[in-house]
Amino acid sequence: MPFTTNGSPKEGMNGSWDVGLCEFVEQHLYTAVVSDSLDQLGVRHQVMREYLRPVHKRCKFAGWARTIACSDVYHMVEDPYGKEIEAVDSLLAGEVAVVATQKSLRNAPWGELLSTAAKGRGARGAVVDGLIRDVTKIEELGFPVFAAGIKPVDSMGRGIVTGYNIPVECGEVLVHPGDLIFADYDGVVVIPGAMVREVIELAAEKARREDSTRAELLAGGYLRDVFRKYGVL
Numbered sequence: 609m610p611f612t613t614n615g616s617p618k619e620g621m622n623g624s625w626d627v628g629l630c631e632f633v634e635q636h637l638y639t640a641v642v643s644d645s646l647d648q649l650g651v652r653h654q655v656m657r658e659y660l661r662p663v664h665k666r667c668k669f670a671g672w673a674r675t676i677a678c679s680d681v682y683h684m685v686e687d688p689y690g691k692e693i694e695a696v697d698s699l700l701a702g703e704v705a706v707v708a709t710q711k712s713l714r715n716a717p718w719g720e721l722l723s724t725a726a727k728g729r730g731a732r733g734a735v736v737d738g739l740i741r742d743v744t745k746i747e748e749l750g751f752p753v754f755a756a757g758i759k760p761v762d763s764m765g766r767g768i769v770t771g772y773n774i775p776v777e778c779g780e781v782l783v784h785p786g787d788l789i790f791a792d793y794d795g796v797v798v799i800p801g802a803m804v805r806e807v808i809e810l811a812a813e814k815a816r817r818e819d820s821t822r823a824e825l826l827a828g829g830y831l832r833d834v835f836r837k838y839g840v841l
Contacts, residue, residue, distance in 0.1 A: 625672045625702030629808070630732060630788075633670035637811050639794045641818065645810040649803065656779025656796040660735060660754045664747035667754065668792040671704035671732035672801075673783050675776045678709045678717050678738070681768050688764045695772035696722055701730025704789040708776035709738030715766035716741040716759050723751040735789060735796055737778040754791050 633642075639655070646654050676695045699705060705726055707718055718734060720742035726734060733752040739759040740746070746753055773785045779796060783789070786801040799807050817839070825831065 625700060627702040629804070630670040630702055633788070633790055633808060634668055637790070637808070637815060639790055639792050639797045641815050642790055642797050642799065642807060642811045645807050645814060646797070646799065648810065649807065651800065651803065654781055654798045654800070656735070656781050656798065658795060659756050660737065660779045660796055662791070662793060663740065663743050663753050663755055663758070666747075666750060667733070667752040669704065669733035669752045670788060670790045671702055673706045673785055673787045673789050673798070674699050674703040674731070675773055675783055675785055676705060676707045676769055677771045677774060677776050678707060678712065678767050679770050680710070680712050680714050681766065684765045685768055688768060691771070692717070692763075692769040695769055696725050697729075698772060699726055699729045699731045703731050705731060705734040706776065706778050706783050706789060707734065707736040707738065708778045708783075709736070709767065711756070712738050712767060713757065713759070715739065715761045715763045717763045717767055717769070718753065718755070720745040720749065723749055723753065727751045733791060735778060735791065752791070754796055
């Protein structure tokens with residue numbers, strides 16, 4: 609399981625993200641070992657709240673945060689979808705839509721068509737700190753989404769996108785544009801952009817030690833002896 613991607617996370621002539629690093633994380637790591645690595649580095653509050661769950665089974669992804677901020681409204685605004693369309697159209701290949709709603713349960717700001725647009729632009733998934741709709745169609749599309757719940761209510765007159773690519777709080781974690789978002793069945797972890805390669809290298813090394821630990825335990829080794837040898841639990 610070599611970790612071989614090089615350079616800065618954002619590479620290429622057009623400023624595109626390093627998708628290879630995302631693929632490495634998805635294929636070789638899991639959120640628990642990444643969370644442990646962040647703990648080891650003293651960054652201990654990077655896992656989103658447990659109420660954010662995958663909306664279908666194919667929901668493991670890693671990608672760079674493209675943040676979207678929403679607020680509740682109680683009237684019909686002049687251009688209810690304008691900023692939302694801008695935000696989705698701004699997505700780049702390798703990014704994850706991180707939708708912050710201030711924990712609103714008033715409407716579903718994400719659904720099938722936004723998922724389709726995001727997938728078409730090369731986004732790797734979405735995390736919505738709020739409700740979504742069109743879940744069956746999203747599953748058929750194969751686009752991975754984490755959300756707080758499901759409700760078939762449109763945002764018009766109930767909520768509006770107020771900004772994007774700005775710092776937001778999602779799942780009670782502060783997310784900055786360009787942070788690495790990693791989600792699997794255990795939950796969602798946020799790796800600060802400046803620490804991505806250090807955390808991934810540490811997590812990959814820990815995962816290798818866990819593989820050795822697992823093999824020796826299955827062979828009948830005592831937990832105390834194996835822990836003393838590899839230092840992981």
